[in-house]
Amino acid sequence: MNKINIKIATIAVVFFLAACSNNTGKQPANQLVKQPGDSAIFDAVQQQTFQYFWEGAEPTSGLARERFHVDNIYPQNDKSTVTSGGAGFGVMAILVGIERGFITREQGLERLETAVKFLETADRFHGAFPHWWWGETGKTRPFSKKDNGGDLVETSFLIQGLLCVRQYFKEGSEREKTLAARIDKLWREVEFDWYRNGNQNVLYWHWSPNFGWDMNFAVKGYNECLIMYILAASSPTHGVPAEVYHQGWAQNGGIIKQTHYKNDTLQLMYQGNPPYGGPLFWAHYSYLGLDPRGLKDKYADYGKEVTSQAKINYQWCVDNPKQYKGYSDSSWGLTASYSVRGYSAHAPGLQEDLGVISPTAALASFPYTPHQSMAAMKYWYNNMKDNLFGPYGFYDAFSVTDNWYPKRYLAIDQGPIVVMMENYRSGLLWNLFMSCPEIKTGLTKLGFSSPHYK
Missing domain, CATH: 1.50.10.140 (Glycoside hydrolase 144 (GH144))
Known part of the structure; x- marks a missing residue:
């Protein structure tokens, strides 16, 4: 699968910035969105997606x-x-x-x-x-x-x-x-x-x-x-x-460059100059262990950055300027994934949006957009399960416009779903990674601050 840099270059999560009262450095996670049936669907999706890395x-x-x-x-x-x-x-x-x-x-x-x-x-x-x-x-x-x-x-x-x-x-x-x-x-x-x-x-x-x-x-x-x-x-x-x-x-x-989409602002220059923040996996892969909540250096507040990127991605799909079928406030998410023709880095933008939704984009954004991610997960699970859900969770990508529902999985898309759903739920991987003494040393060397080290 091609590396993205070669191919192309509210209701938001509440960030708990205060350190826990004990000395473990653990940061509390968010509470699971609570509506009838939400937890059951959350459990089913997380467990089924986990099977890619177990049975698969x-x-x-x-x-x-x-x-x-x-x-x-x-x-x-x-x-x-x-x-x-x-x-x-x-x-x-x-x-x-x-x-x-x-x-x-x-x-x-x-x-x-x-x-x-x-x-x-x-x-x-x-x-x-x-x-x-x-x-x-x-x-x-x-x-x-x-x-x-x-x-x-x-x-x-x-x-x-x-x-x-x-x-x-x-x-x-x-x-x-x-x-x-x-x-x-x-x-x-x-x-x-x-x-x-x-x-x-x-x-x-x-x-x-x-x-x-x-x-x-x-x-x-x-x-x-x-x-x-x-x-x-x-x-x-x-x-x-x-x-x-x-x-x-x-x-x-030179990495500092502001980009705006409606009410949301990005602080950094995204490689390849995508108009509104690029494919959403840029807000996931580095942050599976590295906790962005309250993470700051002289260039950015990374908790705000990843949340803004996810919110822009969501709002672009809601606005749907290219009028694709199947986009809505309950069906959204653009990132690098399989596409109707090969593999593409889907993202907000007239050139970057190809009408292909990748479930990993919304599901791995649970810590940033919990309500929007829950709405997408429930809609796909309750209304499109026959086309979208298989032995290892939601398939990689689909397009209602093209009537395209391939039954395919990619490890780098399934993994962030399991991990980021858990980080939203309990902060497990964030707390483990940030407990590494070497990481504290490295972040301090580079001028970062984080609530984990107060």
Whole structure:
């Protein structure tokens, strides 16, 4: 699946900014929207989507498949393809499964031990994982000809998830502590500093043992990659100086650019210059563990940013300037997903909106737009379930205009649904990730503040 940067570049959630009275650093989550039947549907959707990473996992590695097509239209050798970023989302989903009683703690531990064993012997490149592996062997499956080595962005999504697992088990049984220590070793071996490509003050997305830096992708904000810079600054063994973030990601302040849509304002310059904030996964991937609530630096208030992006996405679909069928205040959500013709980065904008709704956009935005997300989930579940809901939850995308309802799933779209629904419900993954002492160190180095560290 193509990386978005290559392809293109109220009633809102109440943010609880005060720290808890104990010293755990945990931040309270939101209360589940309460109307008759809401909780039952919420549970059903979360549990069914979790199954993508449990029953639907690649069996040898125990990790997430890149995709799964119930309709068997796509070449089925992809059933063996493991995706590193989606795997990170998947290990977070397993923690949700344990907490929600979908599986037992023992079952979750056993699966995660299988996954970590695979990662310890699978291909790595200066500590960074490739975008794809063959699940049976752990050998790299090239994403493209020159993209056959380390992928630091996908690695960061994976490490974000693994650090949550480390924190979850680090005070457990001896077996659990051992797993946590093995994860810690993987984290410490990622050479973030290598991916500066000769000590430049920017991070590069790719490095290949065959093609070196030929992909030549210096990652600048704003997009889905904030977590990579946070982890790079936080690494206890291969950390990068603050200048890499400020000069590379933030472009010496050039990242600041206001965009307005009706009553909502964005603070940052979105890569590719989409008119109204870009595909909604930019508000999800980095924030599955990194808690945006009250997270601020000199460039933005990230809680406000992600909420504004979600509200603009919702309002664009309600306004529906291109008059597509099926858009409404109960059916909305534009992000990168399958499309009627291939794969596209759907977003608010006359060029970017192709009439394709991706359920992950609304469902993974529960912490930001709880009422709007609940309305969409209930409408799809109660009125469109036959077309939209399958063995692993809602299918990836659909278009009423084109009468297009493919029965297909992508790991990087299913994972944020499970994780962000749980962050809305309990704050589980946010509290785990933000409890990492290295993350506090890294955020402080970069000039961030967060209620978790008061």
